[in-house]
Amino acid sequence: MSIQVRELHHVGFSVPKQLVGPMHDFYRQVFGLPADPGRWHIPGVPGYFLEMPDATQLHIMGNDGVSPYAQGEGRDPVCNHLALTVASLEQAAEELRRRGIDFFGQRNVAAAELSQLFVRDPAGNLLELRQRQDD
Template sequence: MAVQIRELHHVGLGMGTATADEARDYYRDVLNLTQDAGRWHIPGIYGYFLDIPSDVQIHLLGSDGPSPYSKGPGKDPVENHIALVLQRHFVMSSVLVMAGAGSCLTSSSPS
C-alpha cells in the first residue's frame, strides 16, 4: 500500500549558530515571516522556528559541528531535512533521501 502524504510540516535547515541568527533576521525582516515564540528548548540545538502563512514552518537549526543527537555522518537530525505528515498520524522526517543519506520514521499523536 502506498503511503499518502497529508501535508508538509516543516523544512529544517542546518547551519552554524552564528548563521542561524543571520538567517532568522533575513526571514523575519526581509521576508516578513513571524518567529514562533513557542519553540521548545532543544538541548544542544540553537535556533528558531519561523511561520510561513500556509501553516508550514522553517526550522533554523544551529549547531557548530555534529549535534548531540547525531548517529554518524549523514544521520544528524540537525542537517537539512523535510518533515511530512503522513496518513495515520505518522511524521516522516527525510534527511536528504534523494542523496541517499537516509530517513527516520516516528509516530506522532493524533491532531
C-alpha cells in the same frame, strides 16, 4: 502500499550557530516571517521555528558539526531536511522495512511524546516523517 503523506510540515535549515540570529533577522525582515513563540528548547541546538503563510514552517537549527542527536554517519536529524506529516509512523516504518529502505527513529528531545523517522531519498536528501499528535 505507499506511505500516506498528509502535508509538508517544515523545511529545516542547519546553519552554523553564529548564523542563527542573522538567519532569523533575514527571514523576519526580508520576508516578514514571524517566529513561533512555542518553539521547544532543544539542548545544544539554538534556533527558530518561522511561520509560513500556509501553516508550514521554516526551522532554523544552529549546528556546528555533528549534533548530539546523531546516530552515526549520515544519521543526524539536525541536518538540512524536509519534514512530511504522515498518517501513521508505524505504517511508514513497516513500509520502509518492506521495501528494504534504511531509516532511523528519533524521540523528539524537546517533546518526549513525539517520535520521528528519518530516511534519505535516492539523491541523499534527508526526510523527516512525523505524525500529528491528534492522529
